[in-house]
Structure formats: structure tokens, C-alpha cells
Amino acid sequence: MAAYRAEVRVTLKPLVNDPQGLVIRDALRTLGFHEVEGVRAGKLIVIDLDAPNRVDAQDRVDQMCRKLLANPVIEAFEALVAEVAAV
Amino acid sequence: MAAYRAEVRVTLKPLVNDPQGLVIRDALRTLGFHEVEGVRAGKLIVIDLDAPNRVDAQDRVDQMCRKLLANPVIEAFEALVAEVAAV
Amino acid sequence: MTAGAGVVDAKVLAEVALTRAEYDRAVELMGRELTPVELGIFGAMWSEHCGYKTSKPLLKRFPTSGPLVLQGPGENAGAIDVGEGWAVVFKIESHNHPSAIEPHAGAATGVGGILRDIFTMGAFPIATLDSLRFGPPDEARNRWLMGGVIAGIGDYGNCFGVPTVGGEIYFEDCYTDNPLVNAMAVGLIRKERLMRATAEGQGNLVMLVGADTGRDGIHGATFASVELDAASEERRPAVQVGNPFLEKLLMEACLELIDQELVVGMQDLGAAGLTSSAVEVGHKGGSGIDLDVSEVARREQGMGAYEVMLSESQERMLIIVEPERQAAVNRVFRKYDLHADVIGEVNGSGRLTVRDGDRVEADIPLTLLVDQVPFRHPTGAPSPGRLALRAQALPAPTLTPPEALRRLIGSPNLRSRRAVWRTYDHMVQNNTVIRPGGDAAVLRIKGTRRAIAVCTDGNGRYCWLDPRAGAAIAVAEAARNVVATGARPAAITDCLNFGNPEKPEVFWELSEAVDGMAEACRALSVPVVSGNVSLYNDTSGSSIYPSPVVGMVGVMEDVGKRLTAGFKTGGDMVLLIGETGDELGGSEYAKTCLGVVAGAPPRLDLDLERRTHEAVLAAADEELLRSCHDLSDGGLAIAIAESAMIGGIGASCRGISGDRLSTEALLFAESQSRFLVSCEAKNVPALRNVCKRFGVASQVLGTVGGDRVEIGPQVAEPLAELMAIWERWID
């Protein structure tokens, strides 16, 4: 067993309405950041887990995403898994 | 001017309690993912912007984070900027 | 205009949900082939959702008028006169299908949609309620659906600033893949300010305001997808994400426009988006509408006329404005940082003309879309097996009465819903005089002594066993809940949740249920002022229970005389008003303690029901009562336990008796037309006299007090233990 850290990024699919992104975009422009074209808001979930190897860790995290962390009807997810150096 | 995409990750500082992370951790374990050691939840904000160059883009996005996107009392941020290939 | 551009094969027709005959009829009426955009518009307007092609003939059976009715069905919401110049506007709507795939967003946008119907009438939304049905909570997926739905409702209402004051949650197997999410909203307005959805006056401007238009909820459009790349089809979101913040701004701006008398008409965009709204205002105003979709602000690039016309993006409103007021209107929208565009004009053509810049994409006489909807008249018939269920005898009891009481109180259908309603802001706006957790919620009307009582009710099991009786009971029970607060039932809104009406058995259910509701409405003098129909609640071939839901509004003249369900003071007397029969059919007891859904639902004598209401209202008016609770699921024993748990004080009701009734029937039968009340001992004779005056039975059961719930000779349970069972929610 080794220790892994997964970074899961859950984002709304491109065509789904993102009210949070709109508010952030408008707020940034109001603050003078006129160069902002668009903003999309999502979630970042960092998971520490044990697994026998990287492939298994990736596989388990993908399952977590499908089962709990994202709803494929409106969200897309991406999970990056890396081994954590033993301390 | 070129188009850049910034990925801003806003996370709770390590010493700040993260009830959302705890709830996700417990939910994952209930679903049978017993290998999960810990979970931290954060925000992912994707910003499309124009800038003369990468350094400027990074600089502007860092300013956005300090001014609006993160609250230093409880949050830390990290911003990764990349040029978007012209279509 | 390129008529017949699409290949109208069976696949295309299936996508716009028209039969070949309906399509041929449209072509015949138009006198030519349809353009793709026209086909989409016909499909939408002739759909069950917009055109009510199956249900409309049935809905005509409802009584819809009465002395209090200011607006019956046909507008965005119904309205009744509640006195002193005030009108209450209300409607219920389903969001079952979206909630089944994305419960949070699906339920949230359901609340958003019904709120828009209220403020489109010019009324300020003062409350929402939600009637929910899920599969059994021991399945994780059902819990996920429920959690998402409840969070979605809360998120929308809490952010918008309207209190969520009531509703119901029931669990039955049949809702496992098809949860029901019905949201009701209630608004308040000065009577003379009621708005109607109409576009009058040639040359007036058609403005679209609110959210940008995206590819939300557009149903099957492959035949018109010349403008679409193949991948976009796949990416098209089936569920919309609502924006309560934007909706709140939209409401404030729209109410300000009405206040300043800047608009001629207003219509929210709901099902079938711009199409349905434009058709509705144009047709009601007896005019024509000329739209240019190129003026519509979009969230995505590359959207064609078809998509713009059929997009169901939320938080949008169509307003009709005289040209000279446009600047003033824009000022109001600018104040709220809202985006508004002139997208067309009212004319006298009687047609809906849709242009994309210079190109005419559709040109249809409005009357074809509204008055020529081809009604379907399916035939209905019950299966013999269904009717046999009613006659089926119930098995013998296996639990002792105390065991049964505990099991019932802890059953998902009867447990306290506190854990749910405390996640809803039920107090904002400072009107909630009776909060959730009792029978109906009561909202006072500021500046008067008046108040309204609101609730929703429906019992799918009863309707499954006998749709006519079950639907009548839904009306009676809703009325009883309102009466239990001391308010007089005034009118209802209804949501008809049924399966696929093309099945004879489902159509029979629908027709029977409508008759049952209509009959009860007449007997209790509560007209139907608005409603909604949700059919095709089927998954993998099986339908939900017939599930009509009734939303009731009652009126109270003096809020000081309101009643609540909890026992108040030790020494008060407890009485049962009404009579118990041997009626355990379809009951919660039969389901939870005997494991069957069978038998005949309880009899409903509508005249007795009405007299019982009059008796309770008279007693309330004479201030004879300390508490009042209606009897429903779980019967007398549950009502006693609930009044004790809500009041936080025990009761000893040893005096329960009934001729030739089993203990189970005495305690758990769900006989109709009953109330559990408590009063000061000195008022018992007066109270019983009132009952006698109306020909209603009454019986002294015992006294309030102590820390136990004692019912008949068998039950004596510590209140604290019952409360611990009752208050444990599902997680």
C-alpha cells in the first residue's frame, strides 16, 4: 500500500448555465479587470487515499467521482492522482 | 494581446476546519471507499482573459485573487495561467 | 421561408411528440408544409404540457367560479379575494421529470418557475410549499434524490427571500424512479392591481428581459439541426441550472414596472420558452406578434431560430411596452443591472411571425396553436385486478397497540419533518404566524387582522385503491388542515400527477380522480382557480400511483382566533369530533404494520365533512378551543401522540370506545371528517353543543397533562421516548 493524493476537478459542462461564474465575471469587471472574457466556477476536491498502486488509485477515484462527486447530467470531472512521497 | 486561461484554486487554510471535506470523506467511506484518509474541499475558478503576455496575465490574475477571489482570513489561493491556442 | 425543409419521418414526429394524424392536421390547417421552426412550434403548443390535449376536456369538469374568485384557470395563476382589498394569487406546478435526473437543479427550477407565475400576475410572492414523493428511503438512490430535491428547494427559496412554509413528503415504492416534486407558490396583491398576460396595442414593443438564452431543455430537434454540429446535440443540457439571485432582481424590476404603470402585459417564459409566451400574450390580446430572434441575447454561439424559440432557459420574462415608455422601462432594468432587449412588435395580424434577421422562419395564425389543439379522447377502464384490491381483507394484526404506535410514529411517512423544514427559511417577510410542523401554515396579512392558511395534500395509496374516493379525500383533507387552524377553506390549486394516459387504466384513474375532486370541491364550496397536469410519470412500463395533489388556501378574519395542533395546558379536556369506523383500508397502519396496500379507502360523506368544518369553525370563532388537529394518516392514536409531541405535554385519553370496533380500528383507522381538539373543562358543554348544532358527533377522550401518552387501556408510552422516535430523520 502507498499513499496517494487525488485532485478532483468538478466543473459544469460547457453549455450548462453557471450563475456563479456570471457573478464573479461581472464583479471582476466592476473592479476594473475589463480583460476578463468569461468565468466558470467549479469545485476542487482533494482526496488522500491508500492504494496498492497508481492505476488502482486512479480507478478508485474515478469511481468516487461517478458515484458521488459529480452528476454527469450537468457536470464533468477530471481526477489527477499522484503518489505522495513518504515522510 | 493574446488569450489566456487561468485556473484559480482556492482552498481553506490548513488550520481552518473544513466541514464539507469531512462530510464528503464520510459519504465516500459509507459508499465503501474505506481507503479514503482525508478530504479537503475547495473552489476552482476558471478565468478566460486577454493579456499582452503570460507574465502580465499571471500578474493580473494574482491581483484578482488578492482583491476578490480569496479571503486571506480563511483561504489560500494558487493561480495557474496558460496561453490558449488560437483557433 | 423554405417550407418542408425537414424530412418529416416518424423519427422527427416522435421528437416533436406529434402523431402523424396531428402533423397532417397541422399541414391541413396551414394549407402547406411546415418549416422546421413551425414544426417545433406546433409540437410544443400542441403538446400535453402546453396544450393539455388529453386533460383539457377533463378539467372542464372542475368548478372554477365562486364569490371569492377573481381569476380562475387560464392565467399564470389563480386569484381569490381575501378581504379588505387584498387578493391572494396561487398556483402549483410539477417538476417531476427534471428532478428525477438532477434533483437539486430540477427542484430548484421548479420553485423558480412557480414563483415567476406569481409575480407575472403582479403579486409579491409571500410563501411557497412543496409536495414531494419518493421511493422508500432505505434505498440510497432515493435518499440521494430526496436530499437533492430538499436542498434545491431550500436553495432557491432561501436565496430568493420567500418563506417555504409547508408541504408534504411521502414514500411509496411506485415513486422509486419517478419522484414527484410539486411546488406551490402564493402571492399577495391589491385586488385592483392584478396583471394579466396580454399583448395589446399595435406597434407596442415586445421585450425580453432576464437571463441570456442558452440551449437549455430543448427537446429533440435533430431534423432542424442544420445549424448544429453533431457534438452539440450530445452536449445539450437536459436540465437547467436555476439562478434565484437573478430571479429576485427580475421580480423586483417587474413589480417596479407594474407599480409605475409602465407595462401593458407581462408573461413569464416557462415550458416551450419564447414560443409559448409569445403565443399566449398574442392570443390573449387578440393581436399578432412579430419576433426577430436575431435580437435575442444568447449564452451560446451558433443558436438558430429553432433553438431560440424553444429554449427553456430560466429566469426570463416577456413584457409588452408602449414605445414611448421604453426609455423608462430601460431605466428600471438598468437599476437592477438586468439585460433587456426589444425582440419584436405587436401587430394586428393575428399571427406569430418569427424572423431571423431578414429570413422568415415561421408564420402561423395564433388561433391554430391555441384553439385548434387536437384533443385526444382516450378511453379508460380499470383492470379487474385493481377493483379486486378494494375488496381484499386485511391480515390479522401481529403487533400490540404500543408496538404499532411506535412503528407508525417512526415510519418514514409519519416521522416529524422538522429536519426538512428547518433547512427552509420559513419566517422571512415576517408573516408566518403558524410555522411548519402543524396542520396548515398561517400567514398574516400586514395592516389587517386577517390571515390565510395554506397547505398541500394528496394520498396516492387511497387514489390507487379508488381514484375517485382518494381524490375527493385529498380535497377534504386539505380543507380539514385549513379548518384546523381556524381558517375557512376558500379555493384550491391542483396538480394532477399521473402515468401514461394512453394506457386505459391510467386514463380511467385520471377521469375518476377529476370527478372525485370536482365533487368534493362543489360540496365544500372550494373552486379550482389554477393547477397543473403532469402525465407520463412512468418508468420501465409501470406508472406511479395516481397522485393528485391539492394546494388549499383558507381565509381567517381574525388572526387572534387561530388554532394550533399542540396540546397547551394540563387539565384541559381532550375531545374527538367526528366518528370512527372500521376503516383500515389503504391506511398507514395497513401498510406499515400489516405490510399491505389493500382494502377500500375510508368513506367520505361530503355533507358530514362540511358540517364538521362548520362546527370546528364555529367553536374557533367562539374561542372554545385550546388546540385543534385534524385526523389523517395513522388515525386517532397518531393524532393524540402528535398533539402531545407538538405541545410538549402528555395526555391521558383512556375514554376511547366505539361500538363493535377492534382496538386497531379505534386507534388507527383513518375514518374521515374527524378532528382532535382540546379545551378548558368549563367549555366542554358549549363545545359539544356546537357539534350537536351541526349534527356532528363528539366524545370526551380524556385530559391533557403528564409526561406520558395514554390511549385507551393498552397504550401508556413515555412522551420523551415517542419524541425521540418521531424526531429522528432519515440520513
Add this chain to the structure above:
Amino acid sequence: MASFGIVVFPGTWSDRDCMYAVRDRLKHEARFIWHKERDLSGLDCVILPGGFSYGDHLRTGAVARFSPVMASVVDFAQRGGYVIGICNGFQILCEAHLLPGALMRNDSLQFRCLGDALLRVESTASAFTSELGVGQVLNIPVSHGEGNYHADADTLGRLEATGRVAFRYCDAGGRVTTAANPNGSLNNIAGILNEPGNVLGMMPHPERTVEDLLGGEDGLRIFRSIARNAERVFAG
């Protein structure tokens, strides 16, 4: 007659309730101030009401604090004017650095609307609380999703040491218990004061208990305290 200004941000919803409390129940003067305005002249007290300004997106109060009116509010506070932030108003005051700390998501991760929430008065050394008694228990409803007060240890220590905690969640006996804490706030904190004591932020909604019909008048006492102090300042 004290004069209250009730700031309305996009998404604010307890503005009307505050108006009802101050004008209809307390019978003092009040006017709404749209967030794009800057003029606070003639006011004794600015109320930042509850709601979901800007939809609570990004962080509660994060966007509202940049509204034009906020510069005037900061100025008004610095000149000693009374500022009370209720619920979202408290969140905005923290974001605007008029009060220390931050309000995070409730530890239950759920919105909580509790009509029977109780607060213990911890300090009477402010215009908001001078008419109350230390240890007094008030019924003031809570209704929020993000009321979990957080500050670093230094800040928290300073708040406690200088008597700047105005209210704590408590039970009916005035005991500060975990069970009485609706959101996970550090030290059961429900409301805090700034250093001079002229700025109060509180999560509970005093505008919701301003008459017996709706559960008592405990909330009204806070508004009354502000009004009396304002009149005193004016008279002196």
C-alpha cells in the same frame, strides 16, 4: 426620532422586514438606500440587512463589499455612526474589514432556520445592547447557511479579552452549549462588536421578533437600544 438607513444590495431580502421593524413597530424614521447610492446624510444608524447579496456567490458578502455604498458605510463607521449588520450584513462587514474574522459554512453544511434560537447577551457596552442586561437570554431567530464564525486564535483572544463578543448562542437556561450552537461558531459566537463599539455584526435576525404575534419582542429591544442611544447623542 432616530433615523435609520437600510441598505439594499442586489439579493438583499430582509430590507423590508427591517423597515417594518424600525418604522412600523419601533415608530422611528427609516429609508432604503440602494447600493449604488453614496449619500448617508442625516442617518444615525445604517442597517446592512440579511439576504443573499449577489446570490452569495464566491463567498457571502464578497461582492457586496465593493458596492459604491460601502465606501460611505466605512466612512460613516469611522466617524462613529452606528452600523448594524444582520446575517448577510454581518458577512459583508467582515469582508469589508469593519469587523474581524469570517463566516464560514454551517458545520452541518445545511441552512438552518430556527425560530426559537436563543442568545445570551454578553456585553452591554454598546449602543446596540446598552438597554439589555448581561446574561439576559433573548429569543432571536437564526436563518442562514453560513454563520459559522471563524477567527484566528489571536483575534479571537482579543475579542474575548476586550468584551467585544456581543451575543452567544445558548439554551433556555442561558448555558452556552454545543447543542445550542446552530452552525459551529467558535465560542458559540452569534455577534461581535468593533473596537469602539459602534459597529455590530450578528447572524440572528432581530427584525423577526418585533411583535408578540410572531414570537415576542426581543429583537425590537436591540433596535430600541440603538434609537435611544441615537437620541441621547443628538440631545447631548
